[in-house]
Amino acid sequence: MTQQPLSQMPKPRADSYGSARKLFLVPNYVFPPGVGDEAETMLQRYWSEVRDAVGNLERTLGQVNHVFHEMLFEEGDAAIPLIETMNPMGCGFIQALASSDANLVATEDGEMVNEHTDWQRILSMGPSSEKVMTMAMEGFQSTLQARYSKIAERIQETLGEGEVGVLFVREDHRVQFAADIQVFYVAPPALDALKRWIDNQVRAMQAAQMAADPDIPFSADDPADEAPDEESAAGDEQSEGG
Template identity: 30%
Template sequence: MPAQPLGRIDRQDAAVILGERKLYVAALLYPIPGAPQGYTDRLTAYWKAIDTHVAKLEARAGVVKHIFHEGVADAGESALEAIKEINPPAMSVIKSRIDAGAEFEALENDEAFAETVDWSRCAQLGFMSRKVADVVSEAYRKATEARFNHMRQAIEETLGQSEAGLLIAASTRGLQLSATIHLYNVVPPELDELMRWLRDASAQGREQYESEEETREHGPADEPPAKPGGSKLWVPGT
């Protein structure tokens, strides 16, 4: 079922929704090593907003009973330890609900996840041979399909009638969940602010790089050429 925004749930809908299976979906955003304070501050604000918005959603549609996090194949305490390592800003959202009785469920299969990541890395290399490219593309497609099938099964078999779950994932595209599970996107304004900041940082990085390239090509002859990588402006992904 297509995801609905938080604001679509009114009082007339609430009674019906409380009896249905629900999945609250929050976009997965990770800390980035070496990121400037501007990114870190906005990321922290984003996860605080997710916590607040999910709480409002719980009050209208049902308390979270199950938590799923993309990239995590463990459950319970092991899953929490994994989150401390890979996504500490999301800990408050998850831990507070576990303390209230929610279960942290295993979403991924380790082998399926690893295979998808490895084939994705291969696909990014670029190939001279069309045949090799097709082989890698097909292998990646099959690995992704197997991974999504496992994730879908984990959610479908765990989420009981009238229960609500929280899914933290980059996207639900490809999961193809049953129509009996109603999806609700949790999209606070802080998400748009963070995305806008990332776009601006990327644009500034490109502009500075182009400016440095122009200086190297057409600068005064008596100036030594600039060393590669001289820019100190952080760009997402660098």
């Protein structure tokens, strides 16, 4: 799907959507601990702009009723410790949403999340057995698809007529949204800067590894990072930059 620049798009109007179900789609970016001050500053800026962009959408389309988050399998107060662990930078904003009228939804199945994480852990170790590698890849892909199907199912059964939800999920997700859900892609200016920084870090890492041992083939592909066809990921998607 080709996205129009925000400057060329009219701001969404509440009366244009009536009783439609609305979903704000927020690309979920999380860095591991110890990445350095520059990375933390960029991530803080990103989440600050996400807060502003979602606030603008709420003022136009209505307050968020339900909060969905990838890998979240608890709800209400029990969900907060999980979010603090897996999304420390975005947690403050998510807690602010929940402290108003929004409901933290158990978005995924805990057992499936754990199984998927186990397959990912095995792949990260680089199994020497081709049989084990094949089994791990198949397990990883099947549980990933099952997770995305569960997310779509939870949104479908939770988001009511005229309600507003927000989904925090990796940008290359494969969640299939129902046709009647109006999806608003939250893309503040800091998102492009963040993605450029990540790309530069990956290139620098590749260059360093090649310099250290030019005989070792290097691939940037990761089973968790395979980009889907975004046209099939969300229907009726619009861009909101704040």
